[in-house]
Amino acid sequence: MFAPLQNDTFLRACLxxxxxxxxxxxxxxxxxxxxxxxxxxxxxxxxxxxATHVDYATEVTLxxxxxxxxxxxxxxxxxxxxxxxxxxxxxxxxxxGPRFATPVRDEAAVARLEVxxxxxxxxxFDAVTSIRKALNGRVPLIGFSGSPWTLACYMVEGAGSxxxxxxxxxxxxxxxxxxxxxxxxxxxxAAYLNAQIDAGAQAxxxxxxxxxxxxxxAFQAFSLAYTARVLxxxxxxxxxxxxxxxxxxxxGGGLWLPEMKALDCEVLGLDWTMNLATARSLVxxxxxxxxxxxxxxxxxxxxxxxxxxxxxxxxxxxxxxGAPHTDRNLTxxxxxxxxxxxxxxxxxxxxxxxxxxxxHTHSRSMRAA
Amino acid sequence: MFAPLQNDTFLRACLxxxxxxxxxxxxxxxxxxxxxxxxxxxxxxxxxxxATHVDYATEVTLxxxxxxxxxxxxxxxxxxxxxxxxxxxxxxxxxxGPRFATPVRDEAAVARLEVxxxxxxxxxFDAVTSIRKALNGRVPLIGFSGSPWTLACYMVEGAGSxxxxxxxxxxxxxxxxxxxxxxxxxxxxAAYLNAQIDAGAQAxxxxxxxxxxxxxxAFQAFSLAYTARVLxxxxxxxxxxxxxxxxxxxxGGGLWLPEMKALDCEVLGLDWTMNLATARSLVxxxxxxxxxxxxxxxxxxxxxxxxxxxxxxxxxxxxxxGAPHTDRNLTxxxxxxxxxxxxxxxxxxxxxxxxxxxxHTHSRSMRAA
Numbered sequence: 001m002f003a004p005l006q007n008d009t010f011l012r013a014c015l016x017x018x019x020x021x022x023x024x025x026x027x028x029x030x031x032x033x034x035x036x037x038x039x040x041x042x043x044x045x046x047x048x049x050x051a052t053h054v055d056y057a058t059e060v061t062l063x064x065x066x067x068x069x070x071x072x073x074x075x076x077x078x079x080x081x082x083x084x085x086x087x088x089x090x091x092x093x094x095x096x097g098p099r100f101a102t103p104v105r106d107e108a109a110v111a112r113l114e115v116x117x118x119x120x121x122x123x124x125f126d127a128v129t130s131i132r133k134a135l136n137g138r139v140p141l142i143g144f145s146g147s148p149w150t151l152a153c154y155m156v157e158g159a160g161s162x163x164x165x166x167x168x169x170x171x172x173x174x175x176x177x178x179x180x181x182x183x184x185x186x187x188x189x190a191a192y193l194n195a196q197i198d199a200g201a202q203a204x205x206x207x208x209x210x211x212x213x214x215x216x217x218a219f220q221a222f223s224l225a226y227t228a229r230v231l232x233x234x235x236x237x238x239x240x241x242x243x244x245x246x247x248x249x250x251x252g253g254g255l256w257l258p259e260m261k262a263l264d265c266e267v268l269g270l271d272w273t274m275n276l277a278t279a280r281s282l283v284x285x286x287x288x289x290x291x292x293x294x295x296x297x298x299x300x301x302x303x304x305x306x307x308x309x310x311x312x313x314x315x316x317x318x319x320x321x322g323a324p325h326t327d328r329n330l331t332x333x334x335x336x337x338x339x340x341x342x343x344x345x346x347x348x349x350x351x352x353x354x355x356x357x358x359x360h361t362h363s364r365s366m367r368a369a
Numbered sequence: 370m371f372a373p374l375q376n377d378t379f380l381r382a383c384l385x386x387x388x389x390x391x392x393x394x395x396x397x398x399x400x401x402x403x404x405x406x407x408x409x410x411x412x413x414x415x416x417x418x419x420a421t422h423v424d425y426a427t428e429v430t431l432x433x434x435x436x437x438x439x440x441x442x443x444x445x446x447x448x449x450x451x452x453x454x455x456x457x458x459x460x461x462x463x464x465x466g467p468r469f470a471t472p473v474r475d476e477a478a479v480a481r482l483e484v485x486x487x488x489x490x491x492x493x494f495d496a497v498t499s500i501r502k503a504l505n506g507r508v509p510l511i512g513f514s515g516s517p518w519t520l521a522c523y524m525v526e527g528a529g530s531x532x533x534x535x536x537x538x539x540x541x542x543x544x545x546x547x548x549x550x551x552x553x554x555x556x557x558x559a560a561y562l563n564a565q566i567d568a569g570a571q572a573x574x575x576x577x578x579x580x581x582x583x584x585x586x587a588f589q590a591f592s593l594a595y596t597a598r599v600l601x602x603x604x605x606x607x608x609x610x611x612x613x614x615x616x617x618x619x620x621g622g623g624l625w626l627p628e629m630k631a632l633d634c635e636v637l638g639l640d641w642t643m644n645l646a647t648a649r650s651l652v653x654x655x656x657x658x659x660x661x662x663x664x665x666x667x668x669x670x671x672x673x674x675x676x677x678x679x680x681x682x683x684x685x686x687x688x689x690x691g692a693p694h695t696d697r698n699l700t701x702x703x704x705x706x707x708x709x710x711x712x713x714x715x716x717x718x719x720x721x722x723x724x725x726x727x728x729h730t731h732s733r734s735m736r737a738a
Contacts, residue, residue: 162531163670163713164670165670165673165713165715168668168670168671168673169670169673169674171670172668172670172671172673172674172678172682173673173674173675173678212642214641214642215641215642215666215667215668215709216641216642216643216644217644217685217689218668219642252621252642254624255623255624255642255643255644272583272584272585273581273583273584273585273588273621273624274585274624275585275586275624297584298584299537299541299584299587301532301533301534301537301538301540301541302537302541304534304537304538304541304542305541305542306542309541309542313541316586320585320586340584344532344534346534
């Protein structure tokens with residue numbers, strides 16, 4: 001159905017298999033820092049106009065690959081498509097973040113929630129198939145969703161927040177309501193990701209962007225448990241019979257890495273606060289043993305420095321993880337290079353080229369050493 | 370000169386000495402959630418009008434003590450008084466955060482920076498002495514400052530930020546400039562805190578509010594090293610010959626606790642993401658041995674739940690730290706209860722009463738058990 005994969009470096013690293021170099025892709029790599037993205041978005045009229053239009057979504061997904069030798073593509077979409085399909089009315093005002101017309105603030109609103117009809121998300125699955133065709137086997141395609149907790153933050157707050165007062169008020173006052181929202185979200189996210197896999201996604205990632213705002217104890221009960229509930233429901237193989245690696249990224253989740261080790265997934269994403277050597281020793285496993293592949297974790301603000309500094313910092317992050325194993329007969333610790341958070345809209349595009357080249361070049365030399 | 374101290378529970382806990390119960394105070398306890406604070410602020414006309422007026426600053430510092438049996442008072446001031454004294458022009462627009470008229474963005478601006486004449490901060494030291502007199506020995510008074518890195522964030526950004534793009538761009542592009550800013554800030558903060566000690570502060574706290582936004586490696590070089598530089602310059606005793614405990618709070622710093630153990634201070638503050646039992650085992654020490662007292666760490670959003678839930682969560686935090694040592698002949702692990710961040714302006718005041726009572730009552734019962 002789809003063309004054979006030419007660059008499997010990312011997928012191999014997800015499965016803790018040896019690779020010739022460290023693969024790299026960038027969270028939000030198709031985005032506003034690229035003038036060609038802004039041009040397509042202008043044609044589409046709005047963010048959701050872009051995300052719901054299969055041809056535009058395909059076009060912007062492939063734009064960063066035309067500029068940089070990235071090792072994976074990621075579906076162009078938003079983490080909030082699922083609650084939008086639940087009827088909450090997602091919109092993006094100019095220059096602002098996402099907003100829901102009807103946030104979930106009381107018992108009646110919680111009672112009305114249900115797993116949405118996946119037909120309302122058909123535009124996403126159509127985009128996955130279209131992108132997969134357009135990639136023509138060049139690199140694998142990653143599908144994604146927000147985590148149940150991260151979706152709940154937006155669903156209750158109605159928009160971004162700097163204190164999470166409304167969602168945490170519900171969590172502490174009415175944990176029963178919060179658990180009901182999260183249960184529905186988990187089942188919806190699992191169905192959503194499975195449909196992306198059916199449509200052609202070769203890996204799937206759960207973005208727990210706001211897990212790190214929770215207190216110790218609350219994180220385990222209200223975020224981690226529901227990410228686990230998603231993972232247990234996910235298909236392990238695509239329509240082609242290939243394994244579909246599952247990635248989980250909790251921003252600000254470094255303290256909980258020992259507990260995230262128990263998640264039934266292949267890759268853990270890390271932000272820039274986490275020391276990669278420490279993370280590797282905690283969850284990376286050994287050659288021949290079990291463990292998680294690690295993804296991350298350079299500070300996106302490094303990309304505002306001159307290319308010479310970018311190369312130094314990229315090297316520092318690679319060396320911090322240390323040499324990946326190189327025995328093709330064994331699984332072992334592997335590193336997928338990424339930012340610790342989405343790329344800034346103000347990033348100079350040629351600085352991204354310096355980063356990608358530094359990672360490819362230096363990681364090859366680490367393996368030769 | 371000042372009346373003798375009647376309640377030394379907080380100071381004893383800072384020094385890892387046994388206490389009859391766990392002392393509690395709240396970050397930003399004198400603030401907008403109190404109607405009496407809002408009334409005084411209205412009289413003062415502006416935030417800086419309030420902070421620079423000795424009588425008003427004294428009045429609002431004592432307001433929460435009139436409502437709740439808190440175990441410490443904290444100087445009413447702002448973390449940004451030092452860069453204001455450097456000539457950056459601090460202001461607070463209505464409904465917004467702090468703003469500097471002349472942020473530090475280039476080499477020339479960095480070259481102009483110097484440790485300010487402390488006479489420009491006389492209003493702070495006068496407030497310390499006035500508050501200390503007004504307290505009349507009831508509870509100890511904590512002085513404070515922002516950390517060198519946290520001050521630098523505001524000095525370069527010119528205001529709050531959600532991505533720290535400008536300050537991190539400078540850090541990664543021109544680390545030499547950033548080190549110069551931080552050196553000056555460290556020496557200024559040390560002189561500022563020493564003058565607060567001379568004026569009557571019985572403990573001093575460094576708020577590293579934005580240390581947690583730094584990458585691993587950058588935190589150690591650009592925040593921790595300069596907090597350490599402040600600490601080495603601080604007076605160890607007040608004019609009365611009493612030891613002045615030093616507290617350091619890095620929001621989002623839990624991952625770096627093993628490295629913060631080496632700081633020359635008595636107390637480490639923690640936000641709600643850190644497990645207190647883990648923190649105690651890492652840095653709390655043992656009875657008879659060395660270690661840090663720990664301060665924190667309930668999520669301020671717990672205060673939006675009903676009092677019954679507040680009591681449950683307060684108990685959970687106390688039990689998470691576990692039983693403090695009770696031998697009056699030994700130092701050992703101690704806990705100072707606090708929020709993990711400043712109290713929200715939307716907090717119902719009677720919920721604070723429930724928290725303070727729960728901490729006092731339950732912590733006494735833990736010692737009796």
